[in-house]
Amino acid sequence: xxxxxxxxxxxxxxxxxxxxxxxxxxxxxxxxxxxxxxxxxxxxxxxxxxxxxxxxxxxxxxxxxxxxxxxxxxxxxxxxxxxxxxxxxxxxxxxxxxxxxxxxxxxxxxxxxxxxxxxxxxxxxxxxxxxxxxxxxxxxxxxxxxxxxxxxxxxxxxxxxxxxxxx
Numbered sequence: 001x002x003x004x005x006x007x008x009x010x011x012x013x014x015x016x017x018x019x020x021x022x023x024x025x026x027x028x029x030x031x032x033x034x035x036x037x038x039x040x041x042x043x044x045x046x047x048x049x050x051x052x053x054x055x056x057x058x059x060x061x062x063x064x065x066x067x068x069x070x071x072x073x074x075x076x077x078x079x080x081x082x083x084x085x086x087x088x089x090x091x092x093x094x095x096x097x098x099x100x101x102x103x104x105x106x107x108x109x110x111x112x113x114x115x116x117x118x119x120x121x122x123x124x125x126x127x128x129x130x131x132x133x134x135x136x137x138x139x140x141x142x143x144x145x146x147x148x149x150x151x152x153x154x155x156x157x158x159x160x161x162x163x164x165x166x167x
Contacts, residue, residue: 002071008063013144015056016090020137022048023098027129035113038122042102042109049094049102057094061087083146090139097132101125 023045030041064087067074074080104125111117 002067005063005067005070009060009067009147012056012059012063013140013147015052016060016140017144019048019053019056020133020140023053023102024133024137027133035109039106039109039113042106046102046106049099054094054099057091061091077150077152079146079149079151083143086139086143086146090136090143093132093136093139098136101129101132105129 026041026045026048030044031037032041064084068080068084105122108117108122108125112119112122
């Protein structure tokens with residue numbers, strides 16, 4: 001069970017990284033000269049967020065939390081709890097910021113291509129898009145670094161604290 005969870009966690013971490021890189025690549029390289037091109041780009045970004053980024057993040061969070069439950073020594077390691085906290089923050093921020101901006105951007109860009117929306121509405125929603133991508137990417141890198149580095153920050157037990165104070 002532990003190896004299955006580890007495999008799922010690593011695979012989903014790769015999916016998150018690829019999803020974020022793909023998002024940034026689309027923003028940088030996709031043509032955005034016409035409203036139709038912007039609508040197509042925003043639809044691709046929304047699909048990437050909905051079908052790759054968010055499911056990968058969900059699987060990483062669930063498999064990581066289940067790994068803590070299944071493997072008891074993880075429950076005493078501080079880095080595991082920091083990584084779990086980062087995972088929860090990542091999940092919430094990805095849902096609240098990245099996915100919502102991707103979906104709202106796709107809807108507004110489609111309306112703009114049909115002549116119904118305004119470019120200011122799209123710019124307002126997407127004003128902080130790169131900042132959000134940088135912040136979430138930094139959290140993903142921190143999470144991967146914690147899982148790779150695994151600093152030995154154990155919770156000290158009462159017995160070890162008492163022994164440390166007795167000469």
